[in-house]
Amino acid sequence: MDALSQTAEPRVVLSARGLGKDFSGFTAVNNVNLDVRHARIHALIGPNGAGKTTVFNLLTKFLQPTRGTITLMGTDITRMAPDAVARMGLVRSFQISAVFPHLTVLENVRVALQRPAELHTQFWRSLKALDVLNGRAEVLLDELGLTPWRDTRAADLSYGRKRVLEIATTLALDPEVLLLDEPMAGMGHEDVHTVADIIREVAKHRAVLMVEHNLSVVEDICDHVTVLQRGEILAEGDYATVSNDPRVRTAYMGSEA
Amino acid sequence: MARGSDTAPAEATPVREMGRGTRTLLLVLALAALIAAPFYVYPVFLMTLLCFGLFAAAFNLLLGYTGLLSFGHAAFFGGAAYFTAHAAKVWGWPPEFALLLGVIGAAGLGVVMGAIAIRRQGIYFAMITLALSQMFFFACLQMPFTHGEDGIQSVPRGRLFGLIDLNQTLNMYFFVLAVFLLGLLIIWRFVNSPFGMILKAIRENEQRAVSLGYAVPAFKLGAFVMSAALAGLAGGLKALVLQFATLTDVAWQMSGEVILMTLIGGIGTMLGPILGSSIVIALQQRLATSDFPVTIITGLVFMVCVLLFRRGLIGELAHSRIGRAMGLRPPG
Known part of the structure; x- marks a missing residue:
């Protein structure tokens, strides 16, 4: 597969066709087509209320689509449950940092590792049984620079580090497709760079779809951009194409673009 | 990642190490007190305390460690009391098998009630469990084997393993104590296990647990059935101790009482439900003869507890300086 990812258009791992969602008469998302490719970073941008998070919730099955189909690595997942989709390798993060606050940093990562290791149903064994996962967890913490906080409760971390921990937990599942909902939101300048580097690194071996408001980050790291407006796709292409599109400029009037 | 003022902390460890020694000492003292107690206090009263303590601890497994408020736990407690009483009296089963039947029966009820209620949250979950336990109450009222308003009376305690005569009060006491400790050990292991870790994660952030691929309803159902089975163990034991099983045990008031016991003692703590149930039972016995x-x-x-000690008695203690020195772990 690595040889394949070197070519211009790697395989599509996650695709949506004619995706739509109505909330009691109000159409939040309409006719969205997306192709998320292996080893590519795909950005989903658009003004507030454009339906980016709704699209995320539909793709990860946290919401049931009203119309359309979703395919993950050749399997139709349109009617599947969110946990089943996660087990297939489509793992998401959340807009508000999603860590387990009273668990330590190490335990947070281990929770993700428990299921693939089949250490999640054993109610008769001691917690020491989980120590076999420490090695793998520590490697992840080390890669993301979290080693000094190994035994700190997640609640006591700074905001930026909570987001990094969330990424570490997500990566622990070694997902095929990573959906990141505003991974840089509320972060300081330095943290943004660190996280951007992490995302670039992880995208070498997997597909990444991210919602992001920080357009300089999008320009910097994303290969493909989809612009949403009022629940529909407004424009699509690489950053240069999209940012020069007059319709996108109008939609973003007054903002950075 | 230079932002933020958090630095790797190194404080907690010495306190915890000191706490561990104190905790072991306290456990040994408590065990000694439980062994010595029947020589000073009326044993049937003590056995009642142990039964309800186990019941509240089983309930707390669900409320404190899974975050589900069941308003139907009387069905498991009272149902098991009926099953055990019937097996011991009518079928002449030895106490250990009669008790086992009660546990299995309660677990079976737990599977049915849990499967129906588990996908609902908060007050809806509580209301569905209440409705289902009321249906079970009605069934108990109507079914012939429960003897309706009379209940099953003069249940024989029998001989444990065919050897130990449980009609001897002290034998019975130590049997009840052993079952009680076994029940607590099961709860402790369940909470501090790989499964318990996932339960904790679900309680802390359910959405995130789903996004990590965990089938949350299955985990909640597992905890529900375990809680039901242990509540059944307590109920069956109570039927052997007091030698009767009546409608009181399956009535909704019993479901309410166990919530009260757990909240007074402190949810999410190992000792809280036991202390809470002791207080409630002691009050009931003391005031039973007064007008x-x-x-x-x-x-x-x-x-008073809700207004002053929101965390319950043990919960407040564990949060205080004294509690930490004693090695109590705050819930959460």
Whole structure:
């Protein structure tokens, strides 16, 4: 597969066709087509209320689509449950940092590792049984620079580090497709760079779809951009194409673009 | 990642190490007290305390460690009391098998009630469990084997493993104590296990647990059935101790009482439910002979707890300096 990812258009791992969602008469998302490719970073941008998070919730099955189909690595997942989709390798993060606050940093990562290791149903064994996962967890913490906080409760971390921990937990599942909902939101300048580097690194071996408001980050790291407006796709292409599109400029009037 | 003022902390460890030694000492003392107690206190009263302590601890497994408020736990407690009583009296089963039947019966009820209720949250979950336990109450009222309003009376305690005569009060006491400790050990292991870790994660952030691929309803159902089975163990034991099983055990008031016991003691703590149930039972026994309505007193105690000790007695203690020095772990 690595040889394949070197070519211009790697395989599509996650695709949506004619995706739509109505909330009691109000159409939040309409006719969205997306192709998320292996080893590519795909950005989903658009003004507030454009339906980016709704699209995320539909793709990860946290919401049931009203119309359309979703395919993950050749399997139709349109009617599947969110946990089943996660087990297939489509793992998401959340807009508000999603860590387990009273668990330590190490335990947070281990929770993700428990299921693939089949250490999640054993109610008769001691917690020491989980120590076999420490090695793998520590490697992840080390890669993301979290080693000094190994035994700190997640609640006591700074905001930026909570987001990094969330990424570490997500990566622990070694997902095929990573959906990141505003991974840089509320972060300081330095943290943004660190996280951007992490995302670039992880995208070498997997597909990444991210919602992001920080357009300089999008320009910097994303290969493909989809612009949403009022629940529909407004424009699509690489950053240069999209940012020069007059319709996108109008939609973003007054903002950075 | 230079932002933020958090630095790797190194404080907690010495306190915890000191706490561990104190905790072991306290456990040994408590065990010694439990062994010595029947020589000083009326043993049937002590056995009642142990039964209800186990019941509240089983309930707390669900409320404190899974975050589900069941308003139907009387069905498991009272149902198991009926099953055990019937097996021991009518079928002449030895106590250990009669008790086992009660546990299995309660677990079976737990599977049915849990499967129906588990996908609902908060108050809806509580209401569905209440409705289902009321249906079970009605079934108990109507079914011939429960003897309706009379209940099953003079249940024989029998001989444990065919050897130990449980009609000897002290033998019975130590049997009850052993079952009680076994029950607590099961709860402790369950909470501090790989499964318990996932339960904790679900309680802390359910959405995130789903996004990590965990089938959350299955985990909640697992905890529900375990809680039901242990509540059944307590109920069956109670039927052997007091030698009767009646409608009181399956009535909704019993479901309410176990919530009260757990909240007074402190949810999410190992000792809280045991202390809470002891207080409630002791109050009931003390006031049983007086004209003063006992529900008013327990109601007042409950109000004081809610207003002053939101975490419950043990919960507040664990959060205090003294509690930490004693090695109590704050819930959460």
